[in-house]
Amino acid sequence: MTHQDTASAAGIARTVDAVWRIEGAKVVATVARMTGDLALAEDLAQEAVAEALEQWPTTGVPRNAAAWLTAVAKRRAIDAFRRRERLDARHEAIARDLDESAEDTWEPIADDGLRLVFTACHPVLSREAQVALTLRVVGGLSSEEIARLFLVPTSTMQQRIVRAKRTLTEARVPFEVPDHTEWSGRLGAVLKVVYLVFxxxxxxxxGDQWVRRELADEALRLGRLVSALVPAEPEPRGLVALMEIQSSRFAARVDAAGDPILLGDQDRRRWDRNAIARGRAALAQVDRLGRGRGPYALQAAIAECHAVAPSVDETDWEQIVVLYEALGRLAPNPVVDLNRAVAVSMARTAEEALVIVDGLVAQGALAGSHLVPSVRGELLARMERTQEARGELLTAASLARNERERAVLEAKAAGLG
Incomplete structure (x- = not known):
């Protein structure tokens, strides 16, 4: 293969990856609707992706790439049915697919993306398996990306996803709308999936992007749908509030080259005030329900503190510390503790914050993640322990898997002289 061929193949691979991330859930949902089997549909869609990687460097990218992937996956499904001598089941599935548009039945979950989420969050699976599988089939995330979100080895996550798909198949879980009495039992997993996708x-x-707006937008869309399904539940509204407020910063989070702009350097005039207003309204709705703030609503309240502040220095950091303390009691997590340390450093002193971070280090929390050394490096720099700070920032850079974030950490270390 020539250098030009290699470059072309690499370009096709990036195209296939982009198509899958944007359209993958729709492809899986379409095939699952036909086969009635979510696990099989995801396998068939992945086979279609493999075929695209093989054919497109020669034939070129089709005008409608998602339709091409769907057609290939459907064809493979039909071939599989023939091999298994299940023509009757195949005919029934295709008939159901073709006749669905003519059905005049009430479908409370009409959105295929949400249908995927609720199916993958079937109670036959453990909570971890529910979330991992849904991130795979709905979010289009790789096993490696999901493993980093869960802070587990990639091999562990791969095994978890394979087992989840096998369990769904063995339990013959159908790709269908769950009865409304089952929604509450799946709600926690559904919300966690939406949160992690966002x-x-x-x-x-x-990767080489600091933000992936298409994922965040899809998460926000799904979150709104879930909130509309269960309007009396506060946490879906809290999650929508959080995503609305956080999404308001997208235009200010990267520069023209796609490089990150950190919170303290962002032009707050570029924040989307309409998104902030929608988020604050959703948070107010949570409070009106009178059932208290859960973890998502507390995070939304923290985001609100940033959103209403004219600058970093004028932010109510003491209130943020209090909110993080409440969040830590309600949903203990080392990332929450690390964020609380940052807030403590702003509200009080870097020395007090360093005690919290060093406690996490002693516990071995977030081992292998760039988060702890990056925060520790910032704190040490503020304490003028320059050499130690530089070492921590370089360690963080070596652990960061996002290219843009790695560059920011390296630049900070170099800026220390």
């Missing part, structure tokens, strides 16, 4: 879109864990 998190990956807001701050990508890998």
């Amino acid at each position: 998190t990956e879109g807001y701050s990508a864990t890998s």
Whole structure:
């Protein structure tokens, strides 16, 4: 293969990856609607992706790439049915697919993306498996990306996803709308999936993009749908509030070259005030329900503190510390503690914050993540322990998997002289 061929193949691979991230959930949903089997549909869609990687460098990218992937996956499904001598089941599935538009039945979850989420969050799976599988089939995330979100090895996550798909198949879980009495039992997993998809879109864990707006937008859309399904539940509204407020910063989070702009350097005039207003309204709705603020609503309240502040220095950091303390009691997590340390450094002193971070280090929390050394480096720099700070920032850079974030950390270390 020549250098030009290699470059062309690499370009096709990036195109296929982009198509899958944007349209993958729709492809899986379409095939699942036909086969009635979510696990099989995801496997068939992945086979279609592999075929695209093989054919498109020669034939070129089709005008409608998603339709091409769907057609290939459907064809493979039909071939599989023939091999298994299940023509009757195949005919029934295709008939159901063709006749669905003519059905005059009430479908409370009409959106295929949300249908995917609720199916993958079937109670036959553990909570971890529910979330991992849904991030795979709905968010289009790789096993490596999901592993980083869960802070587990990639091999562990791959095994978890394979087992989840096998469990769905063995339990013959259909690709269908669950009865409304089952929604509450799946709600926690559904919300966590939406939250993690948004998190990956807001701050990508890998790759050469700092943000992946299409993921965040899809998460916000799904969150609104879930909130509309269960209007009496506060946490879906809290999650929508959080995503609305956080998404308001997208235009200010990267420069023209796509490089990150950190919170303290962002032009707050570029923040989307309409998104902030929608988020604050959703948070007010949570409070009106009178059932208290859950973890998502507390995070939304923290985001609100930033959104209404004219600058970093004028932010109510003491209130943010209080909110993080409440969040830590309600949903203990080392990332929450690390964020609380940052807030403490702004509200009080870097020395007090360093005690919290060093406690996390002693516990071995977030081992292998760039987050702890990056925060520790910032704190040490503010304490004028320059050499230690530079070492921590370089360690963080070596652990960061996102290229843009790595460059920011390296620049900070170099700026220390």
